[in-house]
Amino acid sequence: MENHKLYLYPIWLRIWHGINALCIILLIITGLSMQYGNIDYPLISFKTSVMIHNFCGIVASIGFVIFLVGNFISDNGIHYRFKIRGLYKRLFTQLMYYVFGYFKGEPKPFPITKENKFNPLQRISYAVAMYVLVPLVVITGLGLLYPELIFERFLGMSGVQITAVMHSIGGFFVSFFLMIHLYVASIGKNPLKNYKSILTGYHES
Amino acid sequence: MMKYCKPLLLVLYCFLSVIFNNLYAQNEPVPLSEDNLKCASCHGSKYYSFTNPLTEETNRKRMNPFFIIDTARYVSGVHRSFSCSDCHSYDYNSYPHPSELKLEPKFSCIDCHGGDETFAKYQFDKIEEDVNNSAHRNAFGTQFKCEMCHDLHTYRPVARDEHSKIKHIVVQDNQMCLNCHNDLSKYQVLTDHNKPELLTTHSWLPNQELHFLNVRCIECHTPTDDTIMVSHRILPKDQAVHLCSDCHSTNSILRDKLYKYAAQQSRSDNGYYNSVILNEAYVIGANRNKYLNIISLLFFGAALLGISIHIIFRIIKKK
Numbered sequence: 001m002e003n004h005k006l007y008l009y010p011i012w013l014r015i016w017h018g019i020n021a022l023c024i025i026l027l028i029i030t031g032l033s034m035q036y037g038n039i040d041y042p043l044i045s046f047k048t049s050v051m052i053h054n055f056c057g058i059v060a061s062i063g064f065v066i067f068l069v070g071n072f073i074s075d076n077g078i079h080y081r082f083k084i085r086g087l088y089k090r091l092f093t094q095l096m097y098y099v100f101g102y103f104k105g106e107p108k109p110f111p112i113t114k115e116n117k118f119n120p121l122q123r124i125s126y127a128v129a130m131y132v133l134v135p136l137v138v139i140t141g142l143g144l145l146y147p148e149l150i151f152e153r154f155l156g157m158s159g160v161q162i163t164a165v166m167h168s169i170g171g172f173f174v175s176f177f178l179m180i181h182l183y184v185a186s187i188g189k190n191p192l193k194n195y196k197s198i199l200t201g202y203h204e205s
Numbered sequence: 206m207m208k209y210c211k212p213l214l215l216v217l218y219c220f221l222s223v224i225f226n227n228l229y230a231q232n233e234p235v236p237l238s239e240d241n242l243k244c245a246s247c248h249g250s251k252y253y254s255f256t257n258p259l260t261e262e263t264n265r266k267r268m269n270p271f272f273i274i275d276t277a278r279y280v281s282g283v284h285r286s287f288s289c290s291d292c293h294s295y296d297y298n299s300y301p302h303p304s305e306l307k308l309e310p311k312f313s314c315i316d317c318h319g320g321d322e323t324f325a326k327y328q329f330d331k332i333e334e335d336v337n338n339s340a341h342r343n344a345f346g347t348q349f350k351c352e353m354c355h356d357l358h359t360y361r362p363v364a365r366d367e368h369s370k371i372k373h374i375v376v377q378d379n380q381m382c383l384n385c386h387n388d389l390s391k392y393q394v395l396t397d398h399n400k401p402e403l404l405t406t407h408s409w410l411p412n413q414e415l416h417f418l419n420v421r422c423i424e425c426h427t428p429t430d431d432t433i434m435v436s437h438r439i440l441p442k443d444q445a446v447h448l449c450s451d452c453h454s455t456n457s458i459l460r461d462k463l464y465k466y467a468a469q470q471s472r473s474d475n476g477y478y479n480s481v482i483l484n485e486a487y488v489i490g491a492n493r494n495k496y497l498n499i500i501s502l503l504f505f506g507a508a509l510l511g512i513s514i515h516i517i518f519r520i521i522k523k524k
């Protein structure tokens with residue numbers, strides 16, 4: 001394989017990604033500490049957690065808007081679109097590659113190119129994370145920050161309660177995404193190669 | 206067709222709410238008795254009129270706002286079956302009221318309820334003892350009476366009514382304190398001090414408005430006490446609850462305070478910790494769903510397992 005560099009992650013994307021990653025990690029830690037806090041063993045005091053959580057939540061929400069705009073005006077957005085037809089087969093092919101082909105040294109079924117920087121699994125998980133999960137958490141989070149914005153009662157439950165449950169569930173899936181995201185990014189010839197890419201912008205193969 | 210929809214829905218809504226309100230109407234109000242109506246003709250509104258026997262003119266005057274009795278609430282209060290003159294001298298029937306009535310001693314709650322078996326469940330004597338130890342008594346002595354908080358013309362223990370919404374209980378109970386702590390004219394009956402602004406003294410509490418609509422002042426300003434429904438021992442300010450996790454955790458004090466009535470009525474548990482609280486509010490940290498917890502642990506467990514196996518194979522294959 002020839003050794004060439006692909007410029008995949010433009011600077012705005014890398015800045016967004018860095019800030020977003022930091023905020024989301026803090027959000028997860030403080031979120032867990034609020035939800036599972038214990039008076040006797042406070043990891044982080046509730047008040048500090050709330051403060052950090054609010055601050056990072058606002059920064060990450062602004063970041064999310066920047067990400068949306070960036071994807072809209074640059075052509076980074078095309079990587080987040082996928083066709084339904086044949087989707088299952090493509091996902092399966094990629095999964096089989098991670099589970100078997102990768103160990104056998106088979107070539108990547110969907111090699112990285114400038115036009116196609118994500119494999120099908122990345123494509124769908126990034127699209128779901130960025131267009132479903134993060135917006136859900138951002139909107140419910142704003143609702144909790146400004147409870148006067150949300151409906152008082154809905155289907156016999158308090159609006160705050162529904163919003164809070166959706167927020168926790170969304171947060172859970174984002175954490176879940178992050179865990180897999182972090183691991184999958186380490187799959188490659190060198191476990192650190194992809195991490196370097198998201199810092200420098202260049203993908204080396 | 207569409208243009209009739211909205212009014213029709215409105216009518217339906219009104220109809221349903223009338224039905225529901227009636228279903229839930231607990232303390233059936235009784236109409237004011239003949240005797241009470243006489244007093245209420247003056248004390249029930251902002252204006253009163255009387256015929257001056259000297260000039261034979263009818264005068265219309267403003268009623269002292271502190272002498273106005275909310276008759277709408279009187280008829281659903283606990284003492285609704287009383288006639289005014291059961292507690293006030295019969296001589297009030299004449300107007301102008303005889304001046305020596307100003308000196309008439311007034312009944313206090315304990316005069317009637319002290320040591321009374323009929324009302325044992327309210328533990329009036331324990332309440333009196335608590336009040337005697339409260340910050341208010343320490344500051345003002347017996348000048349600070351039960352009536353400063355409880356208007357016995359309108360009082361109703363809303364929290365004991367199982368149909369009461371927590372939000373209504375909170376509003377009524379906080380009003381008992383805010384009546385005075387937010388009203389300089391009442392506050393300064395007791396002291397010449399300037400009244401501390403509650404919004405500033407509580408600025409450490411985020412989402413203050415939301416909190417004051419969902420928890421009562423006494424949640425933070427009285428100790429947790431298992432032996433009584435409502436502890437009346439208002440603590441000095443430096444002993445007030447300021448730890449968020451006192452409420453925002455599974456062993457939330459709210460279970461033993463605001464939600465005590467509900468918690469005693471239902472021990473049901475549909476998978477939630479503190480499900481009684483969850484029915485009315487979502488208190489971060491106090492409400493958790495057991496099943497969601499298990500499911501999320503399973504998810505993360507499975508993912509970790511998958512990752513570990515993958516790592517092991519990567520290590521093996523590298524060799």
Ligand code: HEM
Pocket residue numbers: 008009013017020021022024025076079122126129130134174178181182185194195196197198
């Ligand atoms: C410390 C935490 C994180 C690290 C180390 C990390 C690492 C990486 C790496 C190495 C890549 C490029 C490789 C690839 O395309 O798979 C990447 C891309 C990406 N990451 Fe992360 N990530 C982190 C947190 C997050 C979080 C919290 C989110 C979103 C909630 C996120 C969303 C994304 C997205 C959407 C891309 C693709 C960007 C694009 O090219 O359009 N990352 N990340």
